[in-house]
Amino acid sequence: MNTFLETLAADNAAETGSSLTASVAIQVRAAILQGSYAPGTKLRLDDLRREYGVSLSPLREALTRLAAEGLVQITDQRGYRVAPVSAENLVEVTKLRTQLEIMALTESLARGDDRWEDSLVAAYHRLSRLEREGTRGEAWEKAHRAFHLTLFAACGMPLLLRFCGTLHDLSDRYRRLFLVRHAPDANVPREHQAIFEAAMARDAQRAADILSRHLERTGRNVMAILNEAAAADTEAAAD
16 A cells, blocks of 8 residues: 555656556656647657657557556557547446445545544645635545545555556546536535545445546436437537
8 A cells, every 4th residue: 555655646657667568658658638739630640759759669569558447549650549438448447446436435444544544634634625715626636536445545455456547547638628628516615525435434335435426427428418419429420
């Protein structure tokens, strides 16, 4: 758990140290999650090489790593493209995230020690302060990710933590599509507080129920946006 928490606090940078490939992967991942590279966009190696100041070798390795995470697709002739979004993929990501996060949360509440509790208190404090201030930029995104992943940090299952982190990122890409057209969900801060309080009370069933509703409602909100976009595309094609 110690290594995971240290890595989380450094926003995944500590795990990889000075690795150039890992540094590029972190930067491209952030750009994809922020929407700087839209779903389906072709990633031109020469442009990326100049943008990040690296050679082709670490750049290809970074993109291959992101392909394993589901954020990039490898196309014919060694090309790369940002993974597209779809209703089917959203359903899969939401279901898997809900199931695995509930498993990780249950184990974490059973195993978590005082240090884990201190870490959770600190993570929630940072997130709740930003939510009270109405801050919803990258500072909130980092605090939000840290809070969710710290909930699971004591589960004692490194592979499960890795899967939860990947699914969180995939889900967040969809959530940010919702935020492009809508204001943030007003229920979210209250749900974060309820999850935190249930976790601190070691009430695994209540924490799992709130977390499940939290994730599933977000999925429904994003699905509505995808359906609206699909309907608009159909109408435009008919014209």
